[in-house]
Amino acid sequence: MTSGQDRIRGGGSPRRAPTRFAAVAVALAVALVVAGCGKAGQGAPVAPRTLFVTSEAFSQDLLPQRYTCEGDRINPPLNWSGAPADTKSFALVVDDSSAPITPFIYWLVFDIGPGTTDIQEAALPTGARQAMNSAGTASYDAPCPSGRPHMYRFTVYALNSWLNLPNGSPLPKVLAAIATDTIGRGRKVVTGNP
Numbered sequence: 001m002t003s004g005q006d007r008i009r010g011g012g013s014p015r016r017a018p019t020r021f022a023a024v025a026v027a028l029a030v031a032l033v034v035a036g037c038g039k040a041g042q043g044a045p046v047a048p049r050t051l052f053v054t055s056e057a058f059s060q061d062l063l064p065q066r067y068t069c070e071g072d073r074i075n076p077p078l079n080w081s082g083a084p085a086d087t088k089s090f091a092l093v094v095d096d097s098s099a100p101i102t103p104f105i106y107w108l109v110f111d112i113g114p115g116t117t118d119i120q121e122a123a124l125p126t127g128a129r130q131a132m133n134s135a136g137t138a139s140y141d142a143p144c145p146s147g148r149p150h151m152y153r154f155t156v157y158a159l160n161s162w163l164n165l166p167n168g169s170p171l172p173k174v175l176a177a178i179a180t181d182t183i184g185r186g187r188k189v190v191t192g193n194p
Contacts, residue, residue, distance in 0.1 A: 096150050
């Protein structure tokens with residue numbers, strides 16, 4: 001079985017084909033998130049503070065098979081530090097910057113508590129929610145790197161609010177909310193199928 005992105009690339013049908021509007025909305029929202037155009041106080045754009053993201057699972061910056069569709073299909077553990085003091089919640093976006101349909105989002109977790117500094121393997125922090133991913137599920141869609149190497153980005157965002165959106169919220173809506181409220185950002189990039 002392959003992930004949604006690899007089904008698209010391989011000619012199979014994904015669980016839910018995105019509409020043209022949804023694809024444009026996701027691309028716009030992700031561009032804002034990547035740019036880190038959060039607001040502080042009066043709505044003035046500010047550069048996000050840098051967070052430090054690590055994982056003991058990523059030896060030599062490689063994505064172990066355990067966390068792919070060829071392995072246990074579970075999320076890897078992540079740790080972060082350096083969040084601004086006024087952080088109200090965190091969000092995590094896992095995507096493939098090498099995907100033919102960019103970005104392809106494998107996992108989006110939000111409303112992670114402000115005192116949280118990690119996500120454990122195969123687990124969500126208490127109270128955290130998951131948005132729909134690019135494959136159309138509110139869960140970790142294990143990547144299936146094939147062909148050339150893929151660069152997977154694990155990006156943690158410090159936010160100045162709780163998003164207070166329901167579990168399974170649409171991807172564009174959650175990405176837009178993250179883009180608006182980002183005050184800190186850190187990223188770990190790993191290679192799959194080197």
